[in-house]
Amino acid sequence: xxxxxxxxxxxxxxxxxxxxxSTTKTTDNLNCKLxxxxxxxxxxxxxxxxxxxxxxxxxxxxxxxxxxxxxxFLIINKDNPSDVFATSLKCLExxxxxxxxxxxxxxxxxxxxxxxxxxxEVKEFLLGAFEQSLKLRADAYLHxxxxxxxx
Numbered sequence: 340x341x342x343x344x345x346x347x348x349x350x351x352x353x354x355x356x357x358x359x360x361s362t363t364k365t366t367d368n369l370n371c372k373l374x375x376x377x378x379x380x381x382x383x384x385x386x387x388x389x390x391x392x393x394x395x396x397x398x399x400x401x402x403x404x405x406x407x408x409x410x411x412f413l414i415i416n417k418d419n420p421s422d423v424f425a426t427s428l429k430c431l432e433x434x435x436x437x438x439x440x441x442x443x444x445x446x447x448x449x450x451x452x453x454x455x456x457x458x459x460e461v462k463e464f465l466l467g468a469f470e471q472s473l474k475l476r477a478d479a480y481l482h483x484x485x486x487x488x489x490x
Contacts, residue, residue, distance in 0.1 A: 342373035342388060344413075353383060356411045363416045363447040368440040371428065374410030375399075375442060375465055378428045381406025405458035414447045429461045430454050434468045438475025443468045 343355040355377060361367050372395060373384045380402040386394065409427040416422035433449040442465075456464060 358413045360415045360417050366444040366446045378410045381408040436468050436471035441472050443472050
C-alpha cells in the first residue's frame with residue numbers, strides 16, 4: 340500500500356500508519372487524502388493516490404459513514420529522537436489549510452494532545468480544512484486568469 344508507511348491488522352481491524360520525522364516546530368504536509376477517505380468511511384480506499392479529484396470526492400461522499408476507523412501518525416522529533424508520540428487524523432487538535440500542499444498541514448507540537456470528536460465534528464474538522472485548502476488553490480488560479488486572460 341503506497342498510502343501508508345506501515346500497517347497492521349488487530350482483531351480484523353486495519354490500522355494504517357504514516358511516519359513523520361520532523362522538528363515538530365514547523366508545519367508538515369500531511370498528504371493524506373486516502374487517510375481521510377479511510378477515517379471518514381471506515382473502508383480501505385478502492386483507488387490509489389492518483390485518483391481524479393472528481394472520483395475521489397464522489398466516492399467519499401457516497402461512502403461517508405460514522406465509524407471507528409482512523410489514520411494514524413507516528414511522529415519522531417528529528418532534533419530529539421527520544422521524543423516520539425502518536426496521534427491520528429480524527430484526534431488532531433489543529434490543522435492548517437494550504438493551497439499548495441493538499442489536503443492540509445499540521446504543526447506537530449500543536450498536536451500532542453488527543454482531541455475526541457464525534458463523527459459530525461470530525462467530518463466538519465477535516466473536510467472544512469480541506470475545503471479551505473482547495474479555495475486557496477482556486478484563488479491562485481482565479482488571480483492568474485485575471486491577469487493573463489481577462490481584460
